[in-house]
Structures are given as structure tokens and as C-alpha cells.
Amino acid sequence: MADCIFCKLANGEIPTNMIYQDEKVACFADVNPQAPVHVLVVPKCHIESADGIDESNSDAVKAIFEAIPKIAKLLHVENNYRLINNCGEGVGQTVKHLHFHLLSGLDAMKERLC
Ligand code: AMP
Ligand code: ZN
DSSP, X not given: OTTOHHHHHHTTSSXXXXXXXXXXXXXXXXXXXXXXXXXXXXXXXXXXSGGGOOTTTHHHHHHHHHHHHHHHHHTTOTTSOEEEOOOSGGGTOOSSSOOEEEEEOGGGGTTOOO
């Protein structure tokens, strides 16, 4: 999607510190971290939110969940992280491209949802 910042980051149009990527998935640091480890795992294709997942794009979601354990290992946080997805402005979704927050170092965010 033309004006989507996460499409541009995920597909390399805007340079970022890419932590992991494969054909369908990108992972980069959150610009405003809420925990010592805070990265975003996103599909390279544009999906607006969890409500936009359907049979035409769920392969990207499958790829995300296959990538997450690899990312956790790369970041040395396996068995010690939290995944958060906000679906809709009412619960705090600010970027309308599906993304999963992966957070670790939970002492720093014990009282936060994200
Ligand atoms: P959400 O509130 O669930 O939509 O999360 C959006 C997240 O994207 C926030 O945690 C922001 O800090 C993060 N964010 C926004 N713009 C960028 C960017 N250019 N690079 C990395 N993270 C970003
Ligand atoms: Zn997008």
C-alpha cells in the first residue's frame, strides 16, 4: 500500500535496522521501545489489522508465527517474551499494518499492556 510506513520498512524502501526477514516476514526494532527488548514482527504484504486476515493472506500470518521462535532465539529471549497485537484504534492500534509486538525484560513493563 502506497502510504504505509510498515510496508516501506518491511520491503526496504525505508532503511531500518532489520533484525530478521524472510520472503514474507520482517522484524525491526520499535522506534519507541516499551521494554528492554521491543521489536515488531510484520508481514511484508499489507494487511490492515487482525480483522483483515483471511484465506487470501493467512500464509503470511503462518510465516510470522513460524518466524517468531527464530526471532526470540536471535534476541536471546526464548521462553521469556510477550506478544501483543492491537486490533483497532479503540485498543491503541496506531499503525494500520498488522504487527505483533514482541517484548521482553518484563520488569520494565509489568503494569503495561504495551
Ligand atoms: P500500535 O500502537 O500497536 O499500532 O503500535 C505501533 C508501534 O509502531 C508503536 O509501538 C510505535 O512506536 C511503532 N512505530 C511507529 N513508527 C515506527 C517506525 N517508523 N519504526 C519503528 N517503529 C515504529
Ligand atoms: Zn502496509
